[in-house]
Amino acid sequence: MVSAETGxxxxxDSKTLxxxxxKAAPEDQRYLHFGVLCGLALYNQCIIHLPFPLALFKKLLGVKPSLGDMMEFSPFVGKGxxxxxxxxxxxxxxxxxxxxxINWDGTNVDLDPQNPEKPLTGQNRYSKI
Known part of the structure; x- marks a missing residue:
């Protein structure tokens, strides 16, 4: 299910994470089945390879991802x-x-959903979103 062929x-870029x-649909049942399989593997103490970046596990724990997490997954975007x-x-x-x-996976993603058209300035570039 984790292979690139499933979509x-x-x-x-390095195909490691x-x-x-x-464009994933929230109602897609494949993600539910994937979660159930992961849960069963953990419950049965099976080791499975899940090539996800640390940011996913931070999100599961309620920890806000950092710029370093972006650089782990996409060094080009993170460095920019x-x-x-x-x-x-x-x-x-x-x-x-x-x-x-930013452009993410062919889609423009607003980094500040409350004010999507907010221009970037020298004063607000450090703002917490």
């Missing part, structure tokens, strides 16, 4: 976000004309 998961695709935080001056960020969204 249930998207994989990072899996994540849920942005880190560059915005650390390398650009306030003036340079203003020139870039960016907003709080």
């Amino acid at each position: 249930m998961f998207m994989y990072n 899996a994540w849920f695709p942005s 976000l880190k560059n915005i935080l650390e390398d650009y001056t306030d003036d340079e960020i203003g020139i870039l004309d960016l907003d709080f969204s």
